[in-house]
Amino acid sequence: MRTIEDLDRDDPTDSDLIGYLKPRDVAEDHALPVSRRRELLAYWASDIHAVDGAPALRSYAFGVAVTIDEIFDALKSLDDEYDLPPPHNGSSGRATA
Numbered sequence: 705m706r707t708i709e710d711l712d713r714d715d716p717t718d719s720d721l722i723g724y725l726k727p728r729d730v731a732e733d734h735a736l737p738v739s740r741r742r743e744l745l746a747y748w749a750s751d752i753h754a755v756d757g758a759p760a761l762r763s764y765a766f767g768v769a770v771t772i773d774e775i776f777d778a779l780k781s782l783d784d785e786y787d788l789p790p791p792h793n794g795s796s797g798r799a800t801a
Contacts, residue, residue: 716747718765727770727778738785745782749775 721744724730739795747753748762748770755761755769763769 716744720744721764721767723750725768727775728781731778731781737787738782739787742762742779742782745775745779749779 721730724733727745727748728775730748732743733741736744737784738766748764749772752763753764755763758769760772761769762772762775
């Protein structure tokens with residue numbers, strides 16, 4: 705089973721996309737930070753996932769083929785979202801006199 709730690713690696717892989725049938729599923733997965741959702745969608749949109757003979761389609765290993773437009777639409781849906789800053793621990797981080 706995937707964990708947040710598994711999905712929060714630096715480089716996305718096809719296994720990170722397993723379980724997502726549509727790009728919108730990635731965009732709506734609020735268990736992941738927005739930045740990670742963007743990384744996964746960008747990875748899915750990359751040319752390494754282009755379907756031979758159908759350059760407007762993308763498919764990852766064991767996944768369904770989707771249009772590049774579906775991926776771009778999912779990316780656009782994240783435009784108004786942002787990652788929350790790290791939790792405030794109560795100190796300003798500055799030394800006090």
